[in-house]
Amino acid sequence: MCSEMMRQFLLLITLFTFGITSAHAQTCTVTPPSSFNLGSVDVLTNSIMDVQTSININCSVMAGQEVRLCISMGDPNGENGSTRYLVNGTNKLYYDVFSDPGRTRRWGSWLNGVGSGHELVFTPSTSTYSTSVPIYARVFSGQQMTPTQNPSLIYTSTFTRNITNLYQHAQYTATGLDCSQLTAGGSAWAVPMTITASVLHKCIVSGGALNFGIVSSLNNRIDASTNISLICSNTLPYSIALDNGLNSASSTTRKMKSGSNTVDYSLFRDAGRTRNWGATIGVDTLGGVGTAVTTSIPIYGRVPAQSTPPAATYTDTVQITVTY
Numbered sequence: 001m002c003s004e005m006m007r008q009f010l011l012l013i014t015l016f017t018f019g020i021t022s023a024h025a026q027t028c029t030v031t032p033p034s035s036f037n038l039g040s041v042d043v044l045t046n047s048i049m050d051v052q053t054s055i056n057i058n059c060s061v062m063a064g065q066e067v068r069l070c071i072s073m074g075d076p077n078g079e080n081g082s083t084r085y086l087v088n089g090t091n092k093l094y095y096d097v098f099s100d101p102g103r104t105r106r107w108g109s110w111l112n113g114v115g116s117g118h119e120l121v122f123t124p125s126t127s128t129y130s131t132s133v134p135i136y137a138r139v140f141s142g143q144q145m146t147p148t149q150n151p152s153l154i155y156t157s158t159f160t161r162n163i164t165n166l167y168q169h170a171q172y173t174a175t176g177l178d179c180s181q182l183t184a185g186g187s188a189w190a191v192p193m194t195i196t197a198s199v200l201h202k203c204i205v206s207g208g209a210l211n212f213g214i215v216s217s218l219n220n221r222i223d224a225s226t227n228i229s230l231i232c233s234n235t236l237p238y239s240i241a242l243d244n245g246l247n248s249a250s251s252t253t254r255k256m257k258s259g260s261n262t263v264d265y266s267l268f269r270d271a272g273r274t275r276n277w278g279a280t281i282g283v284d285t286l287g288g289v290g291t292a293v294t295t296s297i298p299i300y301g302r303v304p305a306q307s308t309p310p311a312a313t314y315t316d317t318v319q320i321t322v323t324y
Contacts, residue, residue, distance in 0.1 A: 028059040028069050028170040031190040032135070032159075038086075038095060038197035041139050043146045044204065044233060044292065049139040050103065055189075057120065059129040065172050067124070070179035070186075071133070072109035072117035073097065074165040076157050081106075081114030083140070086155035086197055091147045093155040093197055098136040107135065110180050111163055119179050139197060144292040147235040150324060152198040159195070161188035203232040203290065203322045205240070210267075210301050218263065222303040223273070228320060230297055232290025238324040240286045240297065241279035242267055245316040251278030256314035263314045268300040281323060290324075 032055040041049055061067050075084060085092040099107045099118040108115025122129060147153060159165045166189035169182040208226040215222060232238050247255040247262060255262040269275040269286050277299065278284035286297070 026059075026061055026067060026170045026172055028057060028061075028067075028168065029190050030071055030166075030168045031056045031058070032166070032193040034191050034193065036135070036137070036193055036195045038137055038139055038195060040152065040198050040200050041093065041146075042200045042202060043143045043148075044200075044202050044231060046141050046144055048141045050137070051139075052101075052134050052136045054132040054134045057129070057131045057133060059124070059170065061124050061127060061129055061170075062172075063124055063126050065123070066174070067122055067129075068171055068173045068177075068179065069120040069122070070110060070117055070169045070171075070182055071120065072111050072167045073107045073159065074109045074112050074167075075114075076159050076165055080112070081108060084157070086157045086195060088147075088153050088155045091153070091155070093139065093146055093199060094143060095137060095139045095195070095197070097195075098138065101134075101136055103136055103138045109164070109167070110182065111167060117179065121173065137195070145234050146199050146292075148199040148201045148233045149235060150201050150237070152200050154196060154198050156194060156196045159193045161190075161192050163188070166193065199233070201233045201236045201324055203230065203236070203238050203324050205230045205320055205322050207320050208299075210299060212265070212301065212303050216308075218303065218306050218308045221305050223301065225271075225298055225300045227296045227298050229294055230322065231292065231294040232288075232322075232324060234290055234292040236290040236324055238288055238290060238322055239281045240288075241281065241321045241323065242277050242299075243279050243319045243321070245318045247316055251284065252276050254316060254318070256316045258309075258312035258314045261309040261312065261314075263303060263309060264306055265301060265303045265316075267318070268302065271298070271300055273300055273302050279321065285323075 084096045085094045097107045099105045169186035206229045210226040212224045245254040247257045267277045269277045
């Protein structure tokens, strides 16, 4: 009887030892970068921006046994499968992460009921297995209205280490379960991952030609106007300055020139020609706040009455400077 009891005891020990080995043999650790910087985003160009990073995979497994690793990435702002976004206060910058370089397969989660994560299947030749898996990110176009400021505005979002954001399951494929069926026995990624991007501040200006026309006399003043085109990042304050031109030391009386002869003229910020347009910020420049929409800004010119110089074409070049 004692001998029979001993055999049963040894049998129980054998089964218990096998159970420990099986559970331990499929442990994987997923380590993302703690910070994934999408870079400086120029939303005024209205173009997509693609960047990528990678996560590190380290597994303790059984050699020769095929393993399925199911890597889930959730929605930190409650996007529920729709386009993810970074935030700065109430402002949003839309982006997403994908498991393929073509950015067609959104990297989601099997655990939150929307989309699917990334599946990695491998057969290790030893009891340890290490690799890296790329994460492909895209900042979307059509976001010209995204607010910024000087010098830029930082947008962030953090994937925390929990079952709804960063989670993974590892199992031997022989169990027959696929990734969508795994709900227990997983673990959080090794560290949280914060995604950041900075939205650049920027203004683009293009000038026009101001033509006072063909005249035979300067006995009476001559008025003319033109427009410059300006687009600045949304919410970005700016100031437009006009220099003195090529032929004058003053912004109040600029000079068009032909040879040694000149014609005086002035430029103004208002149609009544009372507010001179110069280059001293806060004094005689034109200020505004960007709206991410191209704006036509008028420049009003006047040639005052003066002595008529010899007949010729008189010209000047004025530099436009936008400070922001």
